Amino acid sequence: MLGERISVERIGTDGDMEKAARLYRELDGKVDAFGVGGADLGLMVDERWYPLHSVRPMVRFVKQTPLVDGTGLKITLESRVPAYLEKHLGEYIDTHGGRNALVTSGADRWGMTRALVEAGYECIFGDLMFGLGIPIPLRTTTGLKRLAALAMPIAGRLPFSWIYPTGEKQEVRAPKFEKYYRWATLISGDRHYIVRHMPDRLDGKIVATNTTTEADVELFKSTGVRFLVTATPVIDGRSFGTNMMEAALIAASGKGRKLDYAEIDLLLDQLGFEPRILELN
Numbered sequence: 115m116l117g118e119r120i121s122v123e124r125i126g127t128d129g130d131m132e133k134a135a136r137l138y139r140e141l142d143g144k145v146d147a148f149g150v151g152g153a154d155l156g157l158m159v160d161e162r163w164y165p166l167h168s169v170r171p172m173v174r175f176v177k178q179t180p181l182v183d184g185t186g187l188k189i190t191l192e193s194r195v196p197a198y199l200e201k202h203l204g205e206y207i208d209t210h211g212g213r214n215a216l217v218t219s220g221a222d223r224w225g226m227t228r229a230l231v232e233a234g235y236e237c238i239f240g241d242l243m244f245g246l247g248i249p250i251p252l253r254t255t256t257g258l259k260r261l262a263a264l265a266m267p268i269a270g271r272l273p274f275s276w277i278y279p280t281g282e283k284q285e286v287r288a289p290k291f292e293k294y295y296r297w298a299t300l301i302s303g304d305r306h307y308i309v310r311h312m313p314d315r316l317d318g319k320i321v322a323t324n325t326t327t328e329a330d331v332e333l334f335k336s337t338g339v340r341f342l343v344t345a346t347p348v349i350d351g352r353s354f355g356t357n358m359m360e361a362a363l364i365a366a367s368g369k370g371r372k373l374d375y376a377e378i379d380l381l382l383d384q385l386g387f388e389p390r391i392l393e394l395n
Contacts, residue, residue: 115366115385122362124151124354129275131172139175146370148176149361150183153274157266158185159221160259164266168274180364180372184356187363190378191356191387192345193225195322196233198389199300203320203341210318210340211299212236218244218303220258221266226302226322231255238298243291244307245269245277251294278306289313305330312337317395325355335394342392353390 127133129152138148150173156165173181199207207213213235220227220239230237239252241261246269252258269277290311295301301308302322309330317338324344326334328351334342344353363381364373373381 115362116381118366118368120362120365122354122358124358126152131169131274135172135175138173141179142176143178145179146365147361148173148179148181149355149357149359150181151355151357153183153278154185154222155181155183156185156270157221157224157262158189159224159262159266160255162259162262164221164262164270166274167271180361180370182357182360182364182372184358184360186373186375186378187346187356187360188223189225190375191225191359191382192223193229194382195226195302195343195345195389196229196235198391199320199322199343200233202391206341207299207320213300214238214298215300215302216240216294216298218301218307220252220255221262223303227255227258230300230302235300238294240291240294240303240307243294244303244311249291286310287312295319309333322389324353327352331392331394339394342394344390344392347387348390 125137127137153169153172154166155169156163215230215235215237217223217227217230217237218240220237221241227237227239237253239258241252241258242248242250252261287309288311292313295313295316298319300320300322305323305325308321308323315338318340320341320343321334321339322343324346326342326344331342346353346356346359363378367373367381
């Protein structure tokens with residue numbers, strides 16, 4: 115990457131945040147960057163940052179190494195996905211349901227959210243449904259921003275496991291909100307949210323997500339998904355999370371600090387990063 119060989123290690127702790135905290139302490143100052151996986155440090159909604167206070171103790175020992183959770187790539191790289199879809203699958207989308215998108219959490223993927231709306235998609239944002247279990251869809255970015263302003267000061271202080279599956283819970287499927295999955299031509303967002311409630315059949319759908327393993331690909335294929343789109347490159351059969359790829363960009367840049375959006379966009383252009391489309395059925 116940029117002429118540098120990057121060593122990437124992904125270490126899981128099965129949802130144990132204290133075990134993760136000890137690992138961060140052991141590795142602080144010994145690696146070029148940390149990508150916080152399985153949790154977000156906060157949400158960037160439009161121009162406003164909402165911290166997730168329950169996650170901060172997990173990284174409290176990090177004093178030297180740059181620490182990112184993938185927000186930088188969610189704002190930059192993922193915002194390129196709708197244009198890529200238009201270029202390569204525009205005709206398919208127009209003839210197989212039209213520009214209807216279910217975004218499991220619009221606040222968590224603001225770059226994708228903004229770009230989909232600008233590309234003319236009618237969107238349903240599932241932040242209340244997938245994050246809090248409240249069966250109320252949101253249909254506008256204005257509503258999404260209002261929800262974030264009202265709810266995040268409270269939700270940001272809830273235990274993280276209340277709003278996002280961790281550990282073994284990530285592998286539990288409980289089909290729900292099926293009518294919204296059926297309505298959508300494009301289903302996008304966090305892999306765990308999509309899989310957690312998806313129905314047994316998604317024939318002809320397009321799924322845009324990240325952190326997909328070979329098992330995920332087979333699962334989507336078995337449900338009838340037509341195209342799987344990942345924003346990050348596929349390495350050794352899987353696409354990695356934005357957190358890991360953003361950390362890799364920091365390591366490759368040699369800057370020893372977090373990169374701003376303009377720097378990330380420049381690196382993405384230099385690397386030729388673009389989404390990957392896999393036809394499953």
